[in-house]
């Protein structure tokens with residue numbers, strides 16, 4: 518029987534109604550809107566990593582396919598950077614260049630998850646990860662976590678344990694975290710480690726904000742814990758730390774048992790990451806340290822300023838503030854959609870907390886790196902007026 522045209526139920530789950538309505542309203546609105554809902558940067562990247570700095574003369578074959586695993590000089594730059602930054606020697610054989618973090622994690626999901634598998638998703642989380650898991654037919658099991666750390670009586674291990682079932686196969690860990698800007702402390706990491714080992718789970722780490730710690734990281738990366746060597750698969754991107762989101766480039770590494778399947782999945786999904794992006798990424802990794810330091814300092818100041826306006830603690834890392842806005846909701850408002858509408862009327866687009874987890878109906882997410890400091894100041898001024906009006 519032919520089927521009528523329809524979209525997949527999986528795809529339908531992915532839409533966020535409040536958010537699409539807001540974006541449509543923002544488009545229809547006259548006058549500028551500060552786009553503090555997107556996680557991007559206003560900074561142009563390192564000059565030598567820009568598109569205009571690439572030429573076929575300097576890089577013959579620039580427009581050809583790259584090897585599936587990645588351009589050898591980028592692989593070298595990746596292993597060097599990991600060595601210098603963390604003192605860890607990666608075997609380049611088990612590093613796979615990806616077309617950014619979103620694609621990298623999708624490839625990882627398709628290599629390691631089967632339909633019906635469950636993935637523990639400490640929340641709030643980066644909005645796309647839920648869809649990445651769901652697109653595989655797997656189930657993202659949300660566990661309120663990052664916002665609860667430090668809460669009296671909150672036991673991170675018990676919270677995760679309570680959601681484990683015989684179908685649980687993986688745990689997703691994102692520190693520094695989008696959206697909270699939190700860096701997981703050792704106790705929380707220990708809890709995650711114990712759960713992963715007890716239930717023999719894959720540990721899928723997302724290192725998107727590894728370069729954007731505002732104070733030096735107190736802990737080595739979670740994926741590097743010796744007990745996790747056979748189960749941790751780490752995905753990195755150049756989108757955040759190096760401001761290269763438009764190039765779509767990143768990398769994944771993990772144990773040999775996972776990398777074979779991941780490379781096979783990558784072959785069938787995109788074959789290889791874009792070659793010009795790989796050349797630029799290699800340059801950024803080799804020459805970009807000063808650029809990253811400057812970006813980090815600017816972001817830290819922007820994050821602290823945004824936090825001050827909302828009266829919440831400054832973020833420890835990353836590009837976002839995740840703000841509980843319950844006290845600014847009006848009588849009868851059950852979620853933050855009215856509040857988001859008032860922000861938009863004032864010219865600022867924010868993300869509803871529910872994009873980051875079902876429990877966050879009274880939270881909003883703000884990206885403090887999307888616009889330059891003067892524009893951020895203007896946007897924060899407009900938001901202050903909304904807060905004052907209540």
Ligand SMILES: Cc1ncc(COP(=O)(O)O)c(C=O)c1O
Nearest residue numbers: 556617618619643695725754756
């Ligand atoms: C936590 C996290 N992981 C992964 C990504 C994906 O980044 P990209 O696909 O640009 O590499 C993002 C982007 O916002 C993110 O916040």
